[in-house]
Amino acid sequence: MSTGKPAILIVDDERRSLESLERNLADEFDVLLAENTAEAEQLLADNWVQIILCDQRMPDKSGVRFLTEMREKWPDVIRIIISGYTDADDIISGVNDAGIYHYITKPWKPEKLILVLRNAAMMFELERQNELLAIELRVSAGAANTKVNERRQSLRKTYDFDDGIIRSKTSPMNGICDTLIRIAPFDLSVLICGESGTGKELVARAIHYNSGRWNSPFVVQNCGSMPQEILEAELFGFKKGAFPSAVHDYTGLLERASGGTVFLDEIGDTTPAFQVRLLRVMQEGELRPVGSNQTRKVDVRILASSQKNLEEEVQAGRLRKDLYFRLAGLCIQLPPLRDRREDIPLLARFLLNQAMPKLGKTAAGFTVEALSCMKRYCWPGNVREMQNEIERMLVMGPEDEYLGAELLSPKVLMAADPEVSDDLALVGAVGGTLKERVEKFEVKILREALIRHRWNKSKSARELGLSRVGLRGKLERYGLEKDEGKAAPQPEFVENKGVP
Ligand SMILES: Nc1ncnc2c1ncn2[C@@H]1O[C@H](COP(=O)(O)OP(=O)(O)OP(=O)(O)O)[C@@H](O)[C@H]1O
Ligand SMILES: [Mg+2]
Known part of the structure; x- marks a missing residue:
């Protein structure tokens, strides 16, 4: 032994x-x-x-x-x-x-x-390890290829416009996706604009995996998160000696992604020097590594995104006009989640399905009340914020049961009127007498306390300094009651297979 x-x-x-x-x-x-x-x-x-x-x-x-x-x-x-x-x-x-x-x-x-x-x-x-490695290399060269191909096929499915970009039948995302499906196969540059978390990178991936370049790399580079000299070196590569720490030649991302797609996030944050280099790639299909006087051919499709209004950046002289026109072969604006509330139930279910294997915990779905709170909230962080909210609900909630509104964070629970994002705005937006306006607030406060206490009237009354009878009177007056039926109906996914 x-x-x-x-x-x-x-x-x-x-x-x-x-x-x-x-x-x-x-x-x-x-x-x-x-x-x-x-x-x-x-x-x-x-x-x-x-x-x-x-x-x-x-x-x-x-x-x-x-x-x-x-x-x-x-x-x-x-x-x-x-x-x-x-x-x-x-x-x-x-x-x-x-x-x-x-x-x-x-x-x-x-x-x-x-x-x-x-x-x-x-x-x-x-x-012994050497020998094992040699055997593994011999055996796995073919296996590795198969694995890569399997993975690429599965990525294609994940980023399919129909399966990967979740939207309802009436969503404003439908028109956008129809356009993107048509242009994806062509080497057109696409500028994807939209607030944080609206799905800009997801859309860029969908374009790549629905193009003829799907079998080559998809590379993401955030242009706003690092000093511009480092960004230039990273994307265009450099010659040994180009700067003190350049101790060897380095092939940049644009060259390494050859045949594929490069997604440049926050393109509005780049310097004039960077913009000139990028324009050359887009116009001539060639680049010059930092510190080199020789150009090299590159074959990449450029997709770019920005949260800023790039036309304003051009006006202000911060973005080259010629580069803007090159980037914006097609310009799409992704709507914020608050402008497509009809997508919220579908997205909630999809994000929950994604979160379950990731967190190793299951839930049956959401209660009607939880979904209606989610539909009322304004989601400034869009789908990403919703993703975090749902992961938190799943972690905090009971295993295998429906996730209730009491699991939502206070800001979502307190969600104001769909059209109004904060209380001060509500004061101005609600018309009527002082009494009517105060009553609107009263309803909001009562609702929030009741949901948080899972409609336990004694606890809610105690917290609000009311008697049980007093609370019941108010609920009757305002017609406030718990949403019927525990489980929200299974949302229907958009049926848009075969969109032309
Ligand atoms: N329609 C959608 N269907 C499914 N998942 C979505 C959808 N939109 C966004 N997501 C998911 O939400 C998250 C945020 O999306 P993404 O990173 O694409 O946003 P972004 O616009 O690039 O955000 P940022 O501006 O902050 O970089 C990702 O996990 C993405 O998969
Ligand atoms: Mg992004």
């Missing part, structure tokens, strides 16, 4: 010698002992041995001869000879035949012996 220590076989005809070696080595090695070569051979056949430590002078066979024979049968085992000085010549002539790793002279010193054996064990392990 293996203890995890390297196994060593010691062969010596002198019992005392064997015992003394065993005493010194047993802490670090699994020690096997043989008093003659026949016994040793049997032990080698029965055990997985890493090292043989063999005496040279033995009555039946010399150590070198025995190790030469064993090399034929078990070539991987590390072979070591122990001998007196007088045998040195013999051993040296036998080193090549027996492939001896080391020979140790008698009398041996325990520390030195252990050191040699430790190195031998390490050597064995390294050789």
Whole structure:
């Protein structure tokens, strides 16, 4: 049975010698002992041995001869000879035949012996790993290709316009997706604008995976998050010596993505120098690495995005007009989530389905009340904010049950009127007498407290400083009641397969 220590076989005809070696080595090695070569051979056949430590002078066979024979049968085992000085010549002539790793002279010193054996064990392990790696490389070159292809096919499905971009039948996203499906196969630059979290990168991926370039890389580069010199070096590459830390040539992302698509996020944050370089790529299909005076051909499709209004950036002289027109072969504006509330139930279900395997927890769906709060909220962070909200609900909620409104964060729970995003705006937006306006607030406060306490009237009344009777009176007056039916109906996904 293996203890995890390297196994060593010691062969010596002198019992005392064997015992003394065993005493010194047993802490670090699994020690096997043989008093003659026949016994040793049997032990080698029965055990997985890493090292043989063999005496040279033995009555039946010399150590070198025995190790030469064993090399034929078990070539991987590390072979070591122990001998007196007088045998040195013999051993040296036998080193090549027996492939001896080391020979140790008698009398041996325990520390030195252990050191040699430790190195031998390490050597064995390294050789074994090398061999495994070589086998794996040989076997897996084909397997790796298959894996990459499988992964690419699955990415194509994930970023399909119909399966990957979730929207309802009446969503304003439908018109946008119809246009994108038509232009995706052509090498047109697309400028994707929209607030944070509206799905700009998702749309860019969908364009790539629905184009003829789908089998080549899709690379994302955020242009606003790093110093512009580093951005230039990263995208265009550099020559050794171009700047103090450029110790070797570097191939930029644009060249490495050759044949594929490069998505430049926050393009409005780039410097004039960067814009000139990029324009050259887009106009001539060539680039010049930083510090080089030679140009190289590149074949990439450029997609860009921005949260800023780029026409304003052009007006202000911060973005080159010629680059803007190159980038905006087609310009699309993704609507914020608050302008497509009809998508919220579908998205909520989709994001929950995505979150469950990721977090290793399941939920049956959302309650009607939770969904209506989500539909009322204004989602300034758009789909990304919703994704975070749903992950949090799943983590905090009960396993396998419907996720209720009480799990929503206070800002979503307190969601004001759909058209109005904060309370002060509500004050101005609500018309009518003072009493009517105050009552609108009262309804909002009552609703929020009741949902948070899962419609427990005693707890809500206590918190609001009302009697139970007083609270009931208000609920009747305002017609406030819990949404009927626990589970929200299963949302229907858009049926737009085969859109022309
Ligand atoms: N219609 C949609 N269907 C499914 N998932 C979506 C949809 N829109 C956005 N998402 C998801 O929301 C998250 C945010 O989207 P994405 O990163 O594309 O937004 P973005 O506009 O690039 O945001 P930012 O401006 O902050 O970079 C991603 O996980 C994305 O998959
Ligand atoms: Mg993005």
